[in-house]
Amino acid sequence: MLTENQPKIALGTWAWGDTPDGQVFGNHLTATDLKPVVTAAMDAGLTLWDTAYAYGSGASEDKLGELLQDYPRESYQLSTKFTPQMAAGDSDHEVADMLAGSLKRLHTDYIDIYWIHNPADVEKWTPQLIPLVNSGKIKRFGVSNHNLAQIKRANEILGEAGIQVSAVQNHFSLLYRSSEEAGIIDYCREHDITFFAYMVLEQGLLSGRYNVDNPLPADSMRGSIYNSVLPQVSALTAGLQAIGAKQDASAAEVATAYAIAKGTTPIIGVTKDKYIPSEAKAMSLTLTDAEITQLETLAQAANVDTKGSWEAPMA
Template sequence: MTNTTHSKIALGTWSWGSGMFGGNAVFGNTLDTADLKAVVDTALANGLNVFDTAYAYAAGESERILGELIAPYKRQDVIISTKFTPGMQDDQAANPVEDMLDGSMKRLGTDYIDIYWIHNSADVERWTPYLADLVKSGKVKRVGVSNHSLDQVKRVQEILEPSGVKISAVQNHFSLLYRSSIEDGLLDYCKENDIQFFSYMVLEQGALSGKYDENHLLPADSQRGQTYNPLFPALRDLLAGLRELAAKYDASPAQIATAWAIGRGTTPILGVTKVEQVEDAAKVASLALTATEVSQLESLAAASGVDTRGGWEGKA
């Protein structure tokens, strides 16, 4: 099976399950195990075996659904990525990080996690030290940080250094519309230090998928609709550029936006809720844009003037 070090794409489960920060609230979806069985089966049949989830996604419902769907498969054939989310911990627990991890493992039906993340940078000094013990316990194979700036990633490395544990992954918002990890040097730092960079929201919750535009809006009562629908007039030229390249490569605009992220040296996390999305993800690995096409897309994105920094990301 595919190894995370070489896997070109991971599959995201943020929109699986209903509840706090769940698919119903953020995406306008209401999806449970039966709705997603074919999605997971198709993914694994196509060698896409890296699944990214978090307790924060519908307060554990996403993890539960994923756990139920991978139960029939051999554990070593599935790579699970989940997260400790500062701000959602039980402060009464002796070790809040391990407490959340144990809950995640129970829902996922496993006794170890392949990649465990600190989900945000709310308190780097407080939460980072817990990571070393989790690796040494065998409950966690690799550790990473998400939504951390370059300075914060360097600080995490300093804190962990005495333990001999290093972060081997960074997971940040990264798309044509949000390229701060290029601009602040974080992406280059990761390449220089053998840290896998996982890019999430590559399609900006569907806004860059080609399915939506100012005449075909996202669900109006969802958070993503409220965020992106007003931006579509400004995105007209970028979406046209994506469609133009899609026609050239016999691909979809979503595949072109994803190929851009792969070409930039990142591992995109693509949210999947339908079989055809998994099939698209499987095909995109063979797509390679030219340097000129990468530059053209970035120019169109910059000209849109759109900034999609999320409120959870804080300041870089």
């Protein structure tokens, strides 16, 4: 359900909520650091922002909400999440309570897309979304990290109230196509559901900026996960760069264009304004069927499992 005014790419703010010592991404960003990012993105028409209370226990939402106050609310869209493991208690209002905190931090009275962050208990949490959708505090409802059976069950629960899942947000990249293999992307296409792909660049692994001689920050969580597989993905990175060279595009832009070509809306984490033009470039690229097949063959040959520790298999 790609709305008319929804960009082909969403901007992710996971890294905006990193710890003061940069434990996850290797840096800690302030609102002052990020203001140029918001300015450049809004000027470029990249106006869909994805965040979550779980990103730094509200730190990402705080920064995003502060920086977007300079813009009319109707000029951008907000996507944030209810994370079951962070619920304060065991009442029938846990989703409403977390949503209230997000609304306050984001300086708004409604969220364009509100997600159940993971399928900890589909039967328990999904029904709590119904009154929030009916109240207008949530415009669209989505599920994240859900497998096909869980997505269908959420749709059944919501369907009793005349509501449906309108978005799915799962990990999808050249190196991790589990949602495609499980039939989730096809299901979304058939039911007018937008599939949002996160970790399209595998936290920078497929950006073309890192290699054996220039690894990811060694003292970060992403460095500890990905640096060991840099030799395995070197051929894939080279393939991305070679395809990009034909259209004056970077490896990151080609990897993003691949996700778009597969029928997804990529969520790209951006922490510097200089990368905003890159997203516009990615949206303009056209990949041939042969190039897509070549990239998928290289990705398969890399034999790298990038499933996150928080993820259950989709298939």
